[in-house]
Amino acid sequence: MKKQVVVLIAAVAFILGIGACCAFCCGKSKIATIDVAAIVNQSEQVQALKTEQAAQAQALAQWLQAAQAEVEKQSDASKKEALLQQYNTEFAQRREAVAQQYAAKLQEVDNNIKQTIADEAKKLGYKIVIVKEVAVYGGDDITEAVAKVVK
DSSP: HHHHHHHHHHEEEEEEHHHHHHHHHHOOOOEEEEOHHHHHHHHHHHHHHHHHHHHHHHHHHHHHHHHHHHHOOSSSSHHHHHHHHHHHHHHHHHHHHHHHHHHHHHHHHHHHHHHHHHHHHHHOOOEEEEEEOOOOOOOOHHHHHHHOOOO
């Protein structure tokens, strides 16, 4: 979970950094900085996604416990092995489905946050937005303004 949020932050930072370099080279523009990690941490979408992911992980763990109990009840070794294989396959499928669903929702949240940053920056008159950690000097911090808009 944390790894995926870090990847999300890094992707946004990279995209914003590339855009800033291109725009800066083409002429003087009004530059803003933003703390993407703060925006992500304050996002209601991210919080909801974390809650949903935790609930799905809990449900999967409960299913796994029930499956293990069912396997333990089986006395015939060959039937026990077949049941174990069946549950292992089903567990892998369920885990993969949860991971794919999470990745799709994470991408949607990432796109929403990037779009909100771009919209708010345009509204405030900025041509360039770079990640605060990348800026050594200068730029107006618009983190609070964007945080108010991000849902």
